[in-house]
Amino acid sequence: MTKITIAKGDGIGPEIMDATLEIILAAGAKIETEEIEVGEKVYLSGNTSGIAPKAWDIIRKNKIILKAPITTPQGGGYKSLNVTTRKFLGLYSNVRPCMSLHPFVSTKHPVMDLVIIRENEEDLYAGIEHQQTDEVVQCLKLISRPGCEKIVRYAFEYARQQNRKKVTCFTKDNIMKQTDGLFHQVFDEIAKEYPEIENEHWIIDIGAAKMADTPEAFDVIVMPNLYGDVLSDVAAQITGSVGLAGSANIGEECAMFEAIHGSAPRRAGQNIANPSGLLQGSIMMLNHIGQTAIAENVQNAWLKTLEDGIHTYDIFKEGISKQKVGTKEFAKAVIANLGNKPTLLKAVSYANSSHLNLPKYKRKPSANKDLVGVDVFVHWSGTNPDELANKIKRIESESLHLNMITNRGIKVWPNGFKETFCTDHWRCRFKPVEGVEISKKAIIRLLENALNENIDTIKTENLYSFDGKPAYSLGQGQ
Ligand code: NAD
Numbered sequence: 355m356t357k358i359t360i361a362k363g364d365g366i367g368p369e370i371m372d373a374t375l376e377i378i379l380a381a382g383a384k385i386e387t388e389e390i391e392v393g394e395k396v397y398l399s400g401n402t403s404g405i406a407p408k409a410w411d412i413i414r415k416n417k418i419i420l421k422a423p424i425t426t427p428q429g430g431g432y433k434s435l436n437v438t439t440r441k442f443l444g445l446y447s448n449v450r451p452c453m454s455l456h457p458f459v460s461t462k463h464p465v466m467d468l469v470i471i472r473e474n475e476e477d478l479y480a481g482i483e484h485q486q487t488d489e490v491v492q493c494l495k496l497i498s499r500p501g502c503e504k505i506v507r508y509a510f511e512y513a514r515q516q517n518r519k520k521v522t523c524f525t526k527d528n529i530m531k532q533t534d535g536l537f538h539q540v541f542d543e544i545a546k547e548y549p550e551i552e553n554e555h556w557i558i559d560i561g562a563a564k565m566a567d568t569p570e571a572f573d574v575i576v577m578p579n580l581y582g583d584v585l586s587d588v589a590a591q592i593t594g595s596v597g598l599a600g601s602a603n604i605g606e607e608c609a610m611f612e613a614i615h616g617s618a619p620r621r622a623g624q625n626i627a628n629p630s631g632l633l634q635g636s637i638m639m640l641n642h643i644g645q646t647a648i649a650e651n652v653q654n655a656w657l658k659t660l661e662d663g664i665h666t667y668d669i670f671k672e673g674i675s676k677q678k679v680g681t682k683e684f685a686k687a688v689i690a691n692l693g694n695k696p697t698l699l700k701a702v703s704y705a706n707s708s709h710l711n712l713p714k715y716k717r718k719p720s721a722n723k724d725l726v727g728v729d730v731f732v733h734w735s736g737t738n739p740d741e742l743a744n745k746i747k748r749i750e751s752e753s754l755h756l757n758m759i760t761n762r763g764i765k766v767w768p769n770g771f772k773e774t775f776c777t778d779h780w781r782c783r784f785k786p787v788e789g790v791e792i793s794k795k796a797i798i799r800l801l802e803n804a805l806n807e808n809i810d811t812i813k814t815e816n817l818y819s820f821d822g823k824p825a826y827s828l829g830q831g832q
Pocket of ligand 1: 366423424425426427436597612613615616617618619620621626629630631
């Protein structure tokens, strides 16, 4: 018996949760449930996180949570409960299988069967944002080696376990050579440990276009957080219905399972919602807790029910569907099909689908890190980069010299183009004279000089080399 936390959520949440639990319990799921309240009521009671501290205790004790969709009230500083939960509990891996169910669910892609594995904790979703000048705001994109290793290894282990043939990596490392470059590099390193699985890398833009056009070319796709957020919805949508997909959020200790759709408030309380998305989430949960035979039975019964043409309103189609049913009747039909397998759709076998045991990340030995310069960001409302260079040169010291100025990344000094549009946010790069070693004191002196010259410095970024290799990007056009 496994104790799990359930959250019935808002809108159609309670109905689809009841239907899902009824089905999996009828199939013999050995689970005991403990309910917590999350979502709209909690938000509106004045708790901007949407969850009470007591509920966290229950989630952390049971470690497994099955969560129905919640309604996030519009405006008013309410925090997304999903993002908070993923990060608090370290749920680094978001797994979303996207499979078409042709001809029972209309789709332009009848043979699509892919799984998106999205990094779930870092990237631009660290949410570290600042306004720096009148004209410029910034969001920090953080990519870490542990983050990359964990998600890429998860993708390969998942592929191996599920007998999938290929893992594809999507990044934009032709532009973001440090951040996406690290993700790609770790992908190449780890891929070598799985010689039986094909691996490939696509630049995200053309990769996404290919996925939307020819999804059958892909099997497992792994990617950083933001790309994964967008593309996992695209992938689910082109199977024919976002309403049919579930997702798993997996961490080293805890895991959360859910439908990918929202709380559909307009459909609530009418016994019409399709419980399939949450049911798919619950099947991933049963696999995760080792109840694979029950998961397999439920999945095959669900496929058979769709094949029988017993459909809720959202996928009902004259000519293909046989019977339009409500939430409860759909659950009853799946229960009646327990023990049956589909004949046209492919029956599943989950013999080896229990949760993946990944090695814990081990920190690597530190590299030799040398300070080799500094970028000083300056708020200046002039327009002529040569004029700024003359001002900035006044703060140079004997060890640090102005090397370049960029505006939004593009080099504007020396030898900029007058056509380049400039904002009030300037990066001034200082480098030491060839052969001279510098320390942080040199940077402090530079900033003191700037203060004396009335130059508005807004931040600095130190330039380092790691093991002798420069570890920062060049200016565009440099
Ligand atoms: P939605 O997914 O709730 O609804 C989109 C459309 O799909 C609607 O027409 C809806 O009726 C239909 N639909 C969705 N699920 C269905 C189902 N199971 N059966 C039948 N029809 C279904 O998206 P939305 O309208 O943008 O969002 C509604 C609320 O849900 C918002 O408050 C949003 O913040 C929240 N939301 C929550 C989650 C979550 O908790 N994981 C995810 C997305 C949206």
